[in-house]
Amino acid sequence: MGTKMVELLSKLTTSSKEASLDILVLQFTIVNAFMVGKPDKASDWILVDTGLENSADFIIESAEKRFGESSRPQAIILTHGHFDHIGSLIKLSNHWDIPVYAHELELPYITGNKDYPMGDPSVGGGMVAEMSPSFPSHQY
Numbered sequence: 074m075g076t077k078m079v080e081l082l083s084k085l086t087t088s089s090k091e092a093s094l095d096i097l098v099l100q101f102t103i104v105n106a107f108m109v110g111k112p113d114k115a116s117d118w119i120l121v122d123t124g125l126e127n128s129a130d131f132i133i134e135s136a137e138k139r140f141g142e143s144s145r146p147q148a149i150i151l152t153h154g155h156f157d158h159i160g161s162l163i164k165l166s167n168h169w170d171i172p173v174y175a176h177e178l179e180l181p182y183i184t185g186n187k188d189y190p191m192g193d194p195s196v197g198g199g200m201v202a203e204m205s206p207s208f209p210s211h212q213y
Contacts, residue, residue, distance in 0.1 A: 086100075086101075086102045087099075087100065087101055087102070087128070087131050088100050089135055094111060094112075095109060095110055095111045096108070096109055097135065097139055099124065099128075099131065099132060099135055101124045101125055101128050101131075101157070103157055104122070104124055104125065104157035104158060105122070106120065106121060106122040106123060106124045106128065106132065106158075107120070107121040107122065108120055108121075108135065108136065108139060108140075108146070109121060110140070110146075112139050112140060114140075115140040115141045115143075115144040116144065116147075117147065118140060118144070118146050118147065119146050119147055119148050119149070119150055120132065120136075120146045120148075120149045120150070120165070121149075121150045121151075121152065122149075122150075122151060122152055122158040122159075123149060123151075123158065123159055123160060123161040123162045123165050124157065124158070124160055124161055125156070125157055125160040125161065126156075126160035126161060127160070127161070128160060128161045129161035129164040129165050129168070132161060132165060133165070133168065145169040145170075145171060146169065146171060147171065148171055148172045148173065148174055149162065149165060149166060149171060149172075149173045149174070150173075150174050150175070151173065151174070151175040151179065151183060152175075153175075153176075153179050153182070154175070154179050154182035154183035154189075155182075155189070159183055162183075
């Protein structure tokens with residue numbers, strides 16, 4: 074139920090913003106994915122992470138708007154294997170027939186062979202860096 078609620082909320086609040094000429098941030102409420110590549114280079118871009126299970130259609134539509142209908146990324150790069158980063162991986166990798174890359178230590182989590190360990194609440198301090206202010210909003 075919790076994941077379905079997150080996906081429903083994400084569907085209602087999905088947006089995209091250009092962080093720079095060659096980085097489009099796709100926002101899915103609790104997670105971001107990134108298209109890295111210049112819009113005039115339709116065959117020379119990558120997708121970093123794939124959002125939630127229901128994020129594929131928005132990612133494909135955003136790619137078509139930004140890079141053209143026949144474009145596809147050179148690869149998908151996964152930062153890690155949490156459900157909100159790999160949710161649309163299978164649909165997108167099959168749709169585009171492209172390679173997927175991740176750090177080898179993430180493979181057991183991405184493949185579902187291992188669960189991430191529980192967080193340690195005794196490790197504290199929260200955020201370790203001051204975050205930059207929000208980047209300019211350029212909706213697509």
